[in-house]
Amino acid sequence: MEEAFTFNYIKKIECTGCEACANICPVGAMEMRKDESGFFYPYTNYKKCIACGKCTSVCHRAKDKQENNINEIETYAGYSKKKQIVYSSSSGGLFRIFADEFMKMYPNGKVCAVIWDEDFKGVHHELGGEELLERMQRSKYVQSRKNLIYKRIKECLERETPVLFVGCPCEVAALSTFLGKEYDILYKIDLVCQGPTAPSVLENYIENLEKKYKSSVKSINLRLPAGINWIPQWSDIRFDNKKRYVRAFYETDLGIAVHYMQRESCFSCYVRGKNRFSDITLGDYHGVSPQEPYYNAKGTSILCINTAKGKALLKLVKEQVYLEKVEYSKVEKYNKRLTEPRVRDEADKIFLITYKKEGLKRAIKKTLSWKKKVKYYLPTVLANKINGYKGCGKNEE
Incomplete structure (x- = not known):
């Protein structure tokens, strides 16, 4: 190539x-x-x-690791009071609450976040209104195509159309650098991120599944809360022929690739900790104790308020969420990607090298330990029973 x-x-x-x-x-x-x-x-x-x-x-990496240090971060943990929003989200449902309130405050505004492509073989940032919010929910785990989204956002802002932008920290940094100035009607949310996997992985994965199930994919949910707790999450893929593939996400080909294969720049990410360009940071609260009052078995979120605009958004949603202030150091303890990039290990290198030369299936086979291989090769129904999922029906495999 x-x-x-x-x-x-x-x-x-x-x-x-x-x-x-x-x-x-x-x-x-x-x-x-x-x-x-x-x-x-x-x-x-x-x-x-x-x-x-x-x-x-406009290259944010050409700015010699520009700094935008935040003086004070207010940190919260909690979830939406609306059960259906929590269930249909990645963790505590806070993105949807912020997006809904943004649209109420600015009926002519636009939200920009990631949605699936029509064929589910890719993801991209899209700009729209309430009609897109449901498609913007839940993690996609694959790097999105931005296409001309920054240009479109600038055009909106110049027409005085408010915008709420949601993306990985580097994408928020890129938008900020592209615009070159602050806009009072632009609100930015970044996500706690370990780094997305490659678009080609998703494309290969969906093509393999469609070949196996002899049908096109109808819907994808990579954060199905199928167990007692929201973590670990499950993958739920449905097909036009009414068949359904449900499995623990990190036992699927896509989940394994997400674990082992990120973009090279992710291992030297500088947009982390207090060096952010967002008004708000959202993420899953991994490691939260079930004894904490802000714990929700179906999803608990981290919320970091970075700017005055972030505080203003928080005031809008305070009646719709259950939040408690927490120490930043307590949240960071079990969520290292909040403050530092992931360190590449030998398994990551083996996966990447093999994927480049021999493809996804071979990379998985060569990288997994023998214990993980045993689980990986188990029939899905058996693996799901072992993992505690009890929802398999006649159309699920």
Whole structure:
């Protein structure tokens, strides 16, 4: 495969794939292409390039690890008081509560977050209103395509249309750098993130499932709360022929890839801790004790208020959520991705090298320990019984 990365101002391992350079290019000379690992990187078409330098001006990694240190962070833990919202969310349902209140405050506003592509073989950031909020809920775990989303957001803001943007910390940093200034009507939420896996992994995974089940995918939920507690989560994939594939997420091909394979830049992520560009940070509260008053068996969230705008949003939702203040250090103890990037280990390297050369199935087989292999190769119904899932019906395999 042709080397995709030809952006000369940063190293390839620093590129987050934010697509800001492709958004700003006035002549369409910056193209996003997949490399051999399945992630998108910028490619400069020098036949079109006019050397204007705009791509460099919006590259947040070319800013020599710019800092935006937050002086004081208010940290909370809790969940939505609306049970259905918690059930249909990744953890405590706070994104949906904030999005709903944002739309009430600004009926003409737009929310920008990640949704599945129509064929479920990819994900992308989309800009819309209430009609998209349900599709924006729940984690996708795969790096989204941004396409021209920053450009569209800027056009909205210049027309005085308020926007609520939700993304990974690097995507929020990219949007902030692209815009070049603050807008009073722009609200930014970033997510506690260990790094998404490659778009090609999802594409391979869905194609394999559709071949096995002889049907197109109808819906995907990677955060089904199928057990007594919300963690560990389950994957629930439904097909047009009414069949259904339910399994513990991290025992699926996609879940295993999410565990072992992130983008190179994720291992040196600088947008973490107090160095953030968001008004609010949201995440799962891993390690929360069931004895805590803010614990919810179906999902508990971390909420960090980073700015005055974040505080204003919190005031809007306070009657709809159960929250308690917690020490930042207590939350960080079991949620290391809040403050530091993941450290790559030998298994990660084996998975990536094998995936590039031999594909997803072979990478899984070569990387898993023998104990994990035993569980991986168990028939789904048996594995689900062992894992405590009791919902299998005649259309579930």
